[in-house]
Amino acid sequence: AQKITQTQPGMFVQEKEAVTLDCTYDTSDQSYGLFWYKQPSSGEMIFLIYQGSYDEQNATEGRYSLNFQKARKSANLVISASQLGDSAMYFCAMREFSISSGSARQLTFGSGTQLTVLP
Amino acid sequence: DAGVIQSPRHEVTEMGQEVTLRCKPISGHDYLFWYRQTMMRGLELLIYFNNNVPIDDSGMPEDRFSAKMPNASFSTLKIQPSEPRDSAVYFCASSFPPRGRVDTIYFGEGSWLTVV
Numbered sequence: 001a002q003k004i005t006q007t008q009p010g011m012f013v014q015e016k017e018a019v020t021l022d023c024t025y026d027t028s029d030q031s032y033g034l035f036w037y038k039q040p041s042s043g044e045m046i047f048l049i050y051q052g053s054y055d056e057q058n059a060t061e062g063r064y065s066l067n068f069q070k071a072r073k074s075a076n077l078v079i080s081a082s083q084l085g086d087s088a089m090y091f092c093a094m095r096e097f098s099i100s101s102g103s104a105r106q107l108t109f110g111s112g113t114q115l116t117v118l119p
Numbered sequence: 120d121a122g123v124i125q126s127p128r129h130e131v132t133e134m135g136q137e138v139t140l141r142c143k144p145i146s147g148h149d150y151l152f153w154y155r156q157t158m159m160r161g162l163e164l165l166i167y168f169n170n171n172v173p174i175d176d177s178g179m180p181e182d183r184f185s186a187k188m189p190n191a192s193f194s195t196l197k198i199q200p201s202e203p204r205d206s207a208v209y210f211c212a213s214s215f216p217p218r219g220r221v222d223t224i225y226f227g228e229g230s231w232l233t234v235v
Contacts, residue, residue, distance in 0.1 A: 033222045043208060045226035052222065091162065095222065103169060104216055106152055107224055109162040 003027065004092050004110035011115050013082045020067070021077040021113045023092030029053075031097040034075040035107065036066065040088040048090075051075060082117045089114050121145070123227035125211050131233045137199040140230045143192055144213030152212040152224070153186055153196050162210075168194065169216075201234045208232070 005024045013019035025034065036048040051059045051066045059066040067076040079086055092110040097103070124143040132138055144151050152167040166176040171188045179186070183202070188194040198205055208231050214224040 035222075035224065037226075043231070044228045045210060045212075047223055047225060050222055095224070103174070104150065104214075104222070106164045106167045106175065107212075108164070111161050 003108045004094055006092055006110035006113050008113045009111070011113055012118055013079075013115065014118050015084060016081055018078060018080045019082055019115065021079070021090050021092075021115065023075045023077065023110060025073050025075060025092075025094050027073075027094065027096055029096045029098075033095045033097070034066065034068070035093040035095065036064070036075075036077045037091045037093065038086075038088045039091065039112070045091075049077070079115075084117050084119060087115060087117045123211055123213050123225055125209075125227035125230050127230055128228065129231045129233075131235065132201055134202055134234055135200040136234075137197065138201045138205075138232060138234075140196040140198075140209050140211075140232070142194045142196070142211030142227060144194070144211070145225060146192065148213035148215055148225075149191065150214045150216065150224075151188060151194050152210075152214075153194070154210040154212065154226075156208045156210060156229075157206075165196070165209075198232075201232075203234045206233050 003026050032053045034051045038046045049059050049061045049064045049066050051068045063080045065078045089112045091112045093107040095107050096105045126141045149170050153165040156162045164178045166186045168188045186196045208229045210226050210229045212224050212226040
């Protein structure tokens with residue numbers, strides 16, 4: 001079963017408007033972290049934002065915010081005031097923690113959403 | 120601050136040749152990951168290390184692939200012999216262990232491998 005699901009292969013948004021990129025996840029662990037990365041056409045993976053499973057408040061980083069709904073197992077990325085430079089592929093990822101061993105596992109990625117910001 | 124450093128950035132090699140990709144993690148990070156990205160399969164974990172010890176190598180495609188981490192500041196991913204289907208972008212990433220509310224995994228710029 002897919003651990004991370006991004007159902008929007010592509011999205012378009014008008015410059016200066018807000019956009020929401022969807023992400024749902026599946027885990028039986030109580031402790032985990034959710035990440036969003038941006039991958040522009042140049043190929044690098046840029047960390048955007050992180051949400052821990054025990055965090056009660058939604059994470060925010062500048063124009064990025066993470067709409068975390070734990071009961072629904074969703075972690076949507078909201079980009080406010082879109083800019084042309086936001087055009088890129090966006091990946092949602094999850095990292096599970098093993099409380100018993102005290103160790104963290106690897107990042108598991110979704111398939112990505114290609115965002116295009118229109119002038 | 121230096122990020123995760125990968126080399127080479129680009130490599131074109133002939134089928135059957137040995138390829139070695141290198142990674143220097145961020146100083147102090149004790150987790151190191153190797154990922155492969157292709158159009159068909161997306162981002163796949165190949166192997167990850169914790170304190171230089173391989174923890175999970177179930178993603179390594181086959182015996183042609185091997186990875187080592189001889190010390191905390193260096194890792195290699197080797198493909199021998201290489202095949203055209205190995206053409207992909209190979210990312211190295213590193214992190215601290217998660218600390219309370221904080222966790223970040225940083226990626227290198229990737230090594231773009233083409234096997235002809």
